[in-house]
Amino acid sequence: MKERKFWGWGYQDQVLSNEEDAAIESLIAAHFSLDEVPTLPIPLAEDIDLPTPRVKIPQTLEKVLSEDHLERLNHTYGKSFPDLARAMLKEFPHPPDLVAFPDDQEDIVNILDWANQNNIAVIPYGGGSSVCGGVETYVGDDYSGVISLDLRNLDQVLEIDTTSRAARIQAGIFGPALEDELKKSDLTLRHFPQSFEHSTLGGWIATRSGGHFATLYTHIDDFVESTTMVTPTGVVESRRLPGSGAGPSPDRMVIGSEGILGVITEAWMRLQNRPIFRSSCSVEFDNYQKALNATRLISQSGLYPANCRLLDANEAFLNSAGDGSKHLLILSFESADHELGT
Ligand SMILES: Cc1cc2nc3c(=O)[nH]c(=O)nc-3n(C[C@H](O)[C@H](O)[C@H](O)COP(=O)(O)OP(=O)(O)OC[C@H]3O[C@@H](n4cnc5c(N)ncnc54)[C@H](O)[C@@H]3O)c2cc1C
Structure with a gap:
């Protein structure tokens, strides 16, 4: 399995080129009127110390529990801005003691049984893209340990x-x-x-x-x-x-x-x-209130567009859709069985 970044979005090998970095820095500098944009180096897993796991892996669960350093880093946080900021600052005071990789439902039953008997908190982990602290492994002092339970092997x-x-x-x-x-x-x-x-x-x-x-x-x-x-x-x-x-x-x-x-x-x-017919367009507005009214009318019309997304001028600009002077309504329709007019 490709290794995901513990400090950012995506895979370890997906990083910005120097040119892309420079382009983003100049955008931020212009937007916030800064002379220069301070940056942090990408953190390395080997530079981060983690507390020793508080629980020992029992022999019966050796196959599914891990105390691997990188896995513990990867399962400490989700992907919200505060999560990524703490990861960039190498702040990992409360990683999971162990990470579980069950192969099937029976493994999960056994892990929960053992955790229950030993007062260990278990936090399910899917892709770890949570932005509201859902996968974070800080559970306070009421538990003797915490396990992040990763479902990646139940993937069929x-x-x-x-x-x-x-x-x-x-x-x-x-x-x-x-x-x-x-x-x-x-x-x-x-x-x-x-x-x-x-x-x-x-x-x-x-x-x-x-x-x-x-x-x-x-x-x-x-x-x-x-x-x-x-x-x-x-x-x-x-x-x-x-x-x-x-x-x-x-x-x-x-x-x-x-x-x-x-x-x-x-x-x-x-x-x-699967839809095979698609039609889409974008509509520009000078006036945001008019764009809002149009969006409301379409959503109440019974036309059921597949996409009906209003970007204000700023968001449109940040998504490279225009020069920042117009609001943009993106509309699309799709169907699995009939052609759509344009
Ligand atoms: C760039 C970005 C874009 C996003 N876009 C959207 C979006 O368009 N729409 C949206 O709704 N959200 C969005 N999110 C938020 C997030 O992706 C969603 O909440 C997503 O559903 C989480 O799925 P996950 O597999 O990553 O779950 P995780 O982040 O691993 O877990 C999320 C929560 O669900 C629990 N959980 C995970 N798997 C299980 C399981 N098998 N059983 C029980 N509990 C489980 C975890 O314990 C945690 O509380 C976005 C996040 C990011 C970073």
Whole structure:
């Protein structure tokens, strides 16, 4: 597996060229009227000391637990600005004592059993792209240790039901691998958060993530048919039904649970046919209020654009879409079965 940066977004070998660095520095300098932009060197794993793990790996779990230095660094924080700032400053006072890499649900049950008996906190970890402290391993002094439980080995599409357009999928699969697998059946989950490349199905469900599609199916909630979650006291599995009005939905408790109730191991997800017809355009506005009104009218019109994204002039400029003088509304439509007018 390619090594991800513990101090930034993406893989270790994905760094900016000197020219790209210089271009960003001059943009920041111009924006904040600075004469020069101070920079920090990229931190090296070997320059960072970590506290010794407080718990010993039991023989029965040797296969799935690790105290590897780089893995502990990589599992200390998510990817918010404060996370990356602390990583750049080499501040890692509370790394996980151990990192777990279970191969299957049984491993997870065994890890939770052992952790429960030994007062060790367990924090599920998908892609680690959390921006709200969800994977951070600081748990205070009430626990004798903390484990970051990485789902990366539970990464398979287990079953595809093409008739009902649904699939049973393991929680640790990353966005690109999932879509590659579904593509073989001309299907898609069509859930594309901006962090798609470095986030997982389990993470999407646990955080109630939103994809970039603007209307109709936007949130992961829309696609979940049933879930399986290992909790410290047993496995919870909801029934796979096309729809149900029988009492409160158990999945509603799992979706958005942010890892505090248990570890989601797999889910049946509703799929869609892959869109093959697409049409898109952008509309420029001088006046932001008019751009807002247009966006509201389109979202209330029943047209259901796949994308309906309003960038103010500043954001448009920072995304290299214009010279910063116009607000930009990006619109797109797509379909799996009929052509779209332009
Ligand atoms: C550049 C960037 C862009 C982003 N874009 C979006 C976006 O467009 N839309 C959006 O909604 N969010 C976005 N996010 C936030 C983040 O990517 C999402 O919250 C994503 O769903 C997290 O998935 P993950 O696999 O990385 O989960 P992690 O970050 O590993 O975990 C997130 C939380 O879920 C829990 N968790 C993870 N896996 C499981 C599991 N199997 N069982 C139980 N709990 C689990 C963790 O304990 C943690 O609390 C973005 C973040 C970044 C850095």
